Amino acid sequence: MRAHETRPLRRVVVTGTGVITPIGNTVESFWQSLIDGRSGISAIESWDASDLPVRIGAEVKDFDPAAYMPHKVSRRMDPSAQYGLAAAMEAVREAKLEMSDDLAARTGVYLGSSVGAAQMTYDTTVKLHERGARAVSPFFFATSGSESAAGEVAMWLGARGPSSSLSTACASGATCIGEAARLIQFGVTDVMIAGGAEAPVTRLNIAGAAACQALSRRNDDPSLACRPFDRERDGFVMGAGAGVVVLEEYEHALRRGAHILGELAGYGATTDAYHLTAPHPDALGTKTAMRIALESAGLQPQDVDYINAHGTSTQLNDSTEVSAIRGVFGEHATRIPVSSTKSMTGHLISATGAVELIAALLAVRRDVVPPTLNCNDPLDPDINFVPGVAQEWEVDVAMSNSFGFGGHNAVLVVRSLKEEESYAA
Structure with missing residues (x-):
C-alpha cells in the first residue's frame, strides 16, 4: 500500500464561521432569527416580479458591500461573490487567522456556486440586447464564472493553496466543505476557507424554476410559503446568501491558540x-451518503x-x-429533533449546505x-420536526443533509469538542 493509505487521517476542526442570509448578515443575528422563528421570505423587492407566476423570495436585506470591500472591488463582482467574500471575511475574523507567507502556501479556498454570477449575467445580457456591445463591462468576462467568489476570497486572503468552485447543484456548499476537509485530512493543506455563495433570485431563475413547478406559489402569504415536511407543502422558495467556515487541522489550531468551535467529523457524498x-x-443515494458520513466519523446512528x-x-x-432518515436511523429517528431552517431562510441553493452546517x-x-x-400537519407524525418553536436539546453530534438536482448528495457531521476546547483556547 502507498504511504498515504497507511498513515492515519488528520482531524479537521472549525475555527471560524461567517454568513450573509435573508435573516441576518452576522452569525449572531442569523442564529437569533432562527431561534426566534423569524422568516426572511417576502415579496421580491429588488426588481419587478408582478408579471411572473411566482413573486416571492428570500432576498438578502440591508447588505452594504462598502462595509466589507472598496467600491473598486465590489463594482466588478456579482452579488453572489460579494456575499461570499463578506462571509469569508467574517469567518476569518472569528478565527483570528493571520496569513503568514508560509501559511499562505498551505491555505486553500473552496467556495461553491451552482448558478454563478446570475444577476451580472442577466443584467449584461439585457444591456447587450438593448444598448449594444459597448454597454458590456470589461470586467464581465473575467468575473462572470462560478469560480469568481473563490478567486476573490483567495486574492483578498492571499491564499496560495488549492482553490476551486465545486458545483453539485444545491449540495455545492456542503460538497465544498467536505472536499476541503479531505485536503486537510490527507495533508495537502492545513487551513481551508470553504462554503458556498449564491444570488439566484433573478428574473430568469425565478421564471425558470416556476416553469418546472419547483417553487411555492403562495404569493399572498410569503411567510407561510415554505412548509418543510408539512402535507400542504407546494414547493421551495428561492433565496440568496453565503455561508463560509474556516477549517483547520486540529494540531495546527492548537498550536496557534485558536478557539475551536467543533470538529467536522464526517462527510459522505453520493450520486443517485x-x-x-x-x-x-x-x-438509495441519500441513505448511502448518510451512512458514509457516519462511518467516516466513527459514529453510529444512535450517536446523532x-x-x-x-x-x-x-x-x-x-x-x-x-424515508432516508427512517431507513438509516430506525426508531432513533423518533427520539431526536429533525428540523429544516429553509422554512426561514428559503433555499439558498449552493450556499444552503454551508449555512445549514453553521446552524x-x-x-x-x-x-x-x-x-x-x-x-402544522407533518407527513410523519412520529418524528419531531421541531414545529414552530425552538427546543432546548443536548446536542453533541449533529448531521446536516444537502441534496441537489442531478442526484447530488452531500452529508456533513459535526461534533462537540467541549472537553478539549479549554486546552485549545
Whole structure:
C-alpha cells in the first residue's frame, strides 16, 4: 500500500464561521432569527416580479458591500461573490487567522456556486440586447464564472493553496466543505476557507424554476410559503446568501491558540444517477451518503442528537428524505429533533449546505435546535420536526443533509469538542 493509505487521517476542526442570509448578515443575528422563528421570505423587492407566476423570495436585506470591500472591488463582482467574500471575511475574523507567507502556501479556498454570477449575467445580457456591445463591462468576462467568489476570497486572503468552485447543484456548499476537509485530512493543506455563495433570485431563475413547478406559489402569504415536511407543502422558495467556515487541522489550531468551535467529523457524498430533478424513489443515494458520513466519523446512528434536514418543502424531496432518515436511523429517528431552517431562510441553493452546517454547529455549541416553521400537519407524525418553536436539546453530534438536482448528495457531521476546547483556547 502507498504511504498515504497507511498513515492515519488528520482531524479537521472549525475555527471560524461567517454568513450573509435573508435573516441576518452576522452569525449572531442569523442564529437569533432562527431561534426566534423569524422568516426572511417576502415579496421580491429588488426588481419587478408582478408579471411572473411566482413573486416571492428570500432576498438578502440591508447588505452594504462598502462595509466589507472598496467600491473598486465590489463594482466588478456579482452579488453572489460579494456575499461570499463578506462571509469569508467574517469567518476569518472569528478565527483570528493571520496569513503568514508560509501559511499562505498551505491555505486553500473552496467556495461553491451552482448558478454563478446570475444577476451580472442577466443584467449584461439585457444591456447587450438593448444598448449594444459597448454597454458590456470589461470586467464581465473575467468575473462572470462560478469560480469568481473563490478567486476573490483567495486574492483578498492571499491564499496560495488549492482553490476551486465545486458545483453539485444545491449540495455545492456542503460538497465544498467536505472536499476541503479531505485536503486537510490527507495533508495537502492545513487551513481551508470553504462554503458556498449564491444570488439566484433573478428574473430568469425565478421564471425558470416556476416553469418546472419547483417553487411555492403562495404569493399572498410569503411567510407561510415554505412548509418543510408539512402535507400542504407546494414547493421551495428561492433565496440568496453565503455561508463560509474556516477549517483547520486540529494540531495546527492548537498550536496557534485558536478557539475551536467543533470538529467536522464526517462527510459522505453520493450520486443517485436516477433523474434530472427527482430523488431516487427508494432514497438509495441519500441513505448511502448518510451512512458514509457516519462511518467516516466513527459514529453510529444512535450517536446523532440532531439532524438539520435538507427539507426543501417540495413534495418529492421531503417524503424521500423522511424515508432516508427512517431507513438509516430506525426508531432513533423518533427520539431526536429533525428540523429544516429553509422554512426561514428559503433555499439558498449552493450556499444552503454551508449555512445549514453553521446552524447545526451552533446547535451543538448552544444545546438549542432551531424550529421548522409552518409544519402544522407533518407527513410523519412520529418524528419531531421541531414545529414552530425552538427546543432546548443536548446536542453533541449533529448531521446536516444537502441534496441537489442531478442526484447530488452531500452529508456533513459535526461534533462537540467541549472537553478539549479549554486546552485549545
